[in-house]
Amino acid sequence: METILPQLKPIPMKERLSVLFIEYGRLDVKDGAFVVVDKNGVRTHIPVGSVACLMLEPGTRVSHAAVTLASRVGCLLVWVGEAGVRLYASGQPGGARADRLLYQAKLALDDTARLKVVRKMYEIRFKEKPPARRSVEQLRGIEGARVRKLYQLLAKQYKVPWTRRNYDHSNWGSGDVANRCLSSATSCLYGICEAAILAAGYAPAVGFIHTGKPQSFVYDIADIFKFDTVVPVAFKIAARDPYDPERAVRLACRDSFRQTKILKRIIPLIEEILAAGGLDAPKRPKESVAPAIPNKEQVGDAGHRG
Numbered sequence: 527m528e529t530i531l532p533q534l535k536p537i538p539m540k541e542r543l544s545v546l547f548i549e550y551g552r553l554d555v556k557d558g559a560f561v562v563v564d565k566n567g568v569r570t571h572i573p574v575g576s577v578a579c580l581m582l583e584p585g586t587r588v589s590h591a592a593v594t595l596a597s598r599v600g601c602l603l604v605w606v607g608e609a610g611v612r613l614y615a616s617g618q619p620g621g622a623r624a625d626r627l628l629y630q631a632k633l634a635l636d637d638t639a640r641l642k643v644v645r646k647m648y649e650i651r652f653k654e655k656p657p658a659r660r661s662v663e664q665l666r667g668i669e670g671a672r673v674r675k676l677y678q679l680l681a682k683q684y685k686v687p688w689t690r691r692n693y694d695h696s697n698w699g700s701g702d703v704a705n706r707c708l709s710s711a712t713s714c715l716y717g718i719c720e721a722a723i724l725a726a727g728y729a730p731a732v733g734f735i736h737t738g739k740p741q742s743f744v745y746d747i748a749d750i751f752k753f754d755t756v757v758p759v760a761f762k763i764a765a766r767d768p769y770d771p772e773r774a775v776r777l778a779c780r781d782s783f784r785q786t787k788i789l790k791r792i793i794p795l796i797e798e799i800l801a802a803g804g805l806d807a808p809k810r811p812k813e814s815v816a817p818a819i820p821n822k823e824q825v826g827d828a829g830h831r832g
Contacts, residue, residue, distance in 0.1 A: 542578040545717045549583035555591040575599035578789060579721040581606050602721035616720055625808045626727035632805060634732050639803035643734045646802035651750045666735055676753055684761040703771055704764040710775040711756035719748045722792035755782050
């Protein structure tokens with residue numbers, strides 16, 4: 527009896543693994559499988575379709591076939607520095623639609639709408655409404671002061687020596703353990719936030735609080751989750767002072783992402799924040815280019831590329 531396989535379609539973002547780090551290997555497609563080939567020729571299979579983001583560290587090479595497959599299944603490739611301290615560039619898993627990107631840009635260009643969005647971000651992050659009659663710049667200053675205080679409180683809670691958030695990206699080893707742990711932890715968070723933003727059809731560069739950076743909107747969204755997820759993890763690991771703090775942080779962040787179900791929350795939160803701007807979201811144009819792998823039914827996430 528002939529068996530009919532189900533039609534190929536991407537796995538919803540909320541059901542995927544968060545991030546995987548790859549170093550000193552070659553990403554390729556061999557015998558139809560997505561693999562990492564090390565210097566000895568050993569292949570390690572990666573379920574690329576069920577991973578939200580692959581973080582590519584120095585020493586990693588990527589074939590054209592691997593990039594094509596990652597794009598088709600909606601897996602974000604992010605090129606990062608050693609230990610994930612810098613985020614240099616990223617691919618784009620979707621991008622067939624521009625309606626949400628235009629909506630985001632319209633909100634960012636409207637001063638009144640932008641302020642409403644920033645106030646909503648502040649409210650969600652700090653669990654209270656921001657002070658009235660404050661500009662974006664004033665709210666940014668208030669946020670910065672509260673963030674510095676939160677760092678001090680967490681450092682005291684975990685008994686970690688702390689002066690301020692500081693590191694030299696050109697000399698990774700020069701930072702103290704706490705700052706190195708924080709950099710590794712936030713890099714993990716930025717990766718999955720950017721993967722979700724791109725999967726939902728928005729632009730990482732069009733931010734509201736942060737501006738002028740390739741990942742401005744990534745920083746906006748990541749900051750909302752940061753102190754509920756990766757920052758406590760970073761201080762907890764720093765308190766142990768392990769031999770390889772960066773690796774310990776990554777593993778702990780992975781577990782935290784699973785426990786908090788963060789991938790399931792990011793895209794709905796983006797929609798909620800942007801809706802606070804008070805502008806109508808545009809409808810999808812009839813002439814929009816279809817996704818590479820079409821789905822007959824919705825897969826669940828608003829804005830998912832499939």
